[in-house]
Amino acid sequence: MRYRPLIWAALAATLIDQISKYLVVHVMRVAAGDIDVLPPLLVFKYGENRGINFGLFQGNTEAARWVLIGISVAISVGVLIWLMRSTPSKLMMISGGLLIGGAIGNVVDRLLYGYVLDFLNMSCCGINNPFVFNLADVFIFGGAIGLVLFEGKKPS
Template sequence: MAGKQGTNAGLLQWLLIAALIILADQFTKILIIGSFRLGDVHRVTGFFDLVRAHNYGAAFSFLHGASGWQRWFFLGLGVAAAVFITWMLRRHGHQRLFAWALTLILGGALGNVIDRAIHGYVVDFIQVHAGGWYFPAFNVADSAITIGAILLILDELRRVRRT
């Protein structure tokens, strides 16, 4: 029984961190929605703007122009991913780097799922650019997912090196 309680306590820690990511993501999106109209741009530096963009698709606006089915597809995919990641965290929460990666991905995925459920699109607001080249707008959730994916790769590289 003690092992199971330890597993649940570890899972709770990771879920609380994911909840903080969700809160940060949703708070920043609420600020943008309250301050910007769709398409507004506020230059912050020579390479960074705050914008308000709506992404009806996935990463880099993949399927943005589809007829609407993608909302439900990505919403369902996000929920399924959250269930799977929670299961993985319960089993592997003791593997710190792996658990951090999964937690960041979980928080980011659910942040974007909330947008899809409420608005039908994801609110993006961070725009990075240089020399006339613009990276697609993104948000806190996307940043968490990206960092989590990088940590997953690092974790796997470390695991391969050990064998």
């Protein structure tokens, strides 16, 4: 099946994201206090994101929550349709799957909690980064970069 790499990448990204959030937030209880993993490079810090990346467009209303869910689903469907109408390489299919899986992971959070759970914080070289993110964000970013880098490559 031509779409198998996309499906597996999306499924893996969603599961890895949700399992990591469960472990760090509910098992390790990061909300009780920061967890130094490789300080200052990597610290687990609890965050609730009711907006989009970097806390932009924060909204505490139900309407904002559903608008953001709708946007995530629309982008995911758009990427899926685009990939289905083209002859993408295997790397593009994997990239699209990562993007879609990351988006689904964040949608699951919004459905369950009303916000996205964030816990990753990275700082370096004397710069204290105040922002937190999650693995879904990493998959979305990596998938988007992959779609750009591998677009136009011959299908494999």
